[in-house]
Amino acid sequence: MHLNSRCVRDPEYKAANPAHQIPIVAASSFVFDSIEQGLDIFDGKTEGHVYGRFGNPTIDAAAQKIADMEAHGTGIPAYGLFTSSGMSAIATTLLACVPAGQKVLCQQDLYGGTTNLIQLLENRGIGMVNANLLDFNVARLVAEQKRNAIAAIYLETPVNPTLQVIDLEKMQLLARELNALLIVDNTFATSLVQQPLSYGADIVVHSTTKYLNGHGTGVAGAIVCKDLSLYEEKLVPAYRLVGGSGNPWDAWLVLNGLKTLPLRMERHSQNAQTVAEWLAAHPAVTTVNYPGLADHPQIELVERQMKLSGGMLSFELKGGKVAAMEFMNRLNFCTLTPTLGDVDTLVLYPAGMSHRGVEPEVRRTHGITDGLIRLSVGIEAVEDILADLEQALRN
């Protein structure tokens, strides 16, 4: 072999025994022993990998693990895909499952990117029908006017940033009535808090950027589907052709993050409960939205549907927008940053950040006032979080 060839060729890599942790497989394609084996893998007759955009040992491990977690204990098999972002998971799912001329029934206060994506798809014949999914009868009435045109109900619960809760069981009933798919974005809750598949959801999507990664170190997403033929015939082809597969590095970070997710979600919930109760008792605070508070407007549903109350809350100050601005500028332990689900406590201003694209009128009807502040409560010692809130609320 020439030196030039020696540079080009890797030494033979054979593992006598497996690595204890799933390695980052950074390769764009996979080698076949023979043309017959290659053709069998292409045909799906033999297990194996073909080409990086179709899958890879690291990203498939992350996808399968997230699917297993969503399906855990439900007796339902689930199949996963690991994507380059939460938006890529949502775009792939909608392109795969909603034919032109059909519509998606959803709440008006979805994650801003999702609303804007569906608006973009409207130019391609996929429409959006907004309804208040908190009210089953209203949602059904709206849906019935569009009967036969609704291919999917798409929802997020708890709702961002007001932490209202949508009844998954009822939405499942409506989806069956409409012969539509039920798609749930489980980013806010994670499978440790609720498992939408067990309430009849057909597909769960995630932005793993948030709690699943948990450390703010990468953008990625996932799709989980319980119907093998929907997965194989619709989702997998769309995933491969849209080119939204995630990369092995991000998958590896998510695999790492998932190991501590149960511990983190427990602590996020515990700390958020303490912070919510503390805020509710503070004279400068008018409202606290948190599923763990006894006065949450849907407390019965919360108790039925959610195993933990989660780490997200929002609240309003007496002084409105001016007070909110001053409060956020005075914080120094909590971090002002537009994401959620990291280990540290994060603060976001919905009216001017996540929901800036939403009409002010719509924002107001959904309780997203100019004084509303959202907290993603971290896993630090809760005393440090409270001390920072206290000093920022003083004067």
Ligand SMILES: *Cc1c(COP(=O)(O)O)cnc(C)c1O
């Ligand atoms: C962040 C987020 C998304 C989008 O995910 P990306 O990873 O940023 O693409 C979708 N849904 C919800 C609820 C989110 O919080």
